[in-house]
Amino acid sequence: MDNSGGIRASLAGRYASALFDLARDENQIDTVAANLDSLGAALTQSDELKALIACPALGNDDAVRAVKGMAKAFSLDRLTANFLGVLANNGRLDQLGAAVTAFGTLVAAHRGEASASVTTAHPLSAAQLDALKAKLSARMGRDVAVETTVDPDILGGIKVQMGSQLIDASVKTKLNTLAQAMKG
The missing domain is CATH 1.10.520.20 (N-terminal domain of the delta subunit of the F1F0-ATP synthase)
Structure with missing residues (x-):
């Protein structure tokens, strides 16, 4: 490798x-x-x-x-x-x-897995992590190794980084987007 x-x-x-x-x-x-x-x-x-x-x-x-x-x-x-x-x-x-x-x-690359960095405002339970891995694996078409990070600054929601792709469903980003829209 x-x-x-x-x-x-x-x-x-x-x-x-x-x-x-x-x-x-x-x-x-x-x-x-x-x-x-x-x-x-x-x-x-x-x-x-x-x-x-x-x-x-x-x-x-x-x-x-x-x-x-x-x-x-x-x-x-x-x-x-x-x-x-x-x-x-x-x-x-x-x-x-x-x-x-x-x-x-x-390790993920060695195993042929995709890797994803996940940021949440609160730690994920084992069941939530398993469900997330299953969803990401279905999306990627192969196993996904997930590295989790807790960042209270995002307020809620989730951010998922897979390679160059970012899925940002955090409350902080949604509030910032709303604030920008309201400024006009």
Whole structure:
């Protein structure tokens, strides 16, 4: 699989690509993907974890100690734990969220799935996520891997990004459109 395009153009994408190559070589793609999914979910739900990875005052030694603790707390596999260690050693923990997303895109492409980024104002339940995946899969004609993000600023509704196609059914966009129409 050629992943040298847009993903490798970003710093997080280069880290994700390196991890993907290692995981593929060791037949650990599913394990690493599951671990990164749990980390990604924790990033969206934990303000403390967000603060930890975004803290510019955190030295590399402290960051390494913190990710060792994270690896134990999340029962991470060796590759994922080492990946976190590399990010910490290089002062790049702030790239974790973007690297998780890029890795998910690489895994989806490897599996022959389309990928979609979904933004909602509130977290989706498992049933809602399954229904959304089914609808997107029917639309695309193949399996769709969905990466979810919660953004309260959209107020409600949903935004779906599949490649260059954006479906924006958010309340914020509808209100902005109405405001523009009223201005005349």
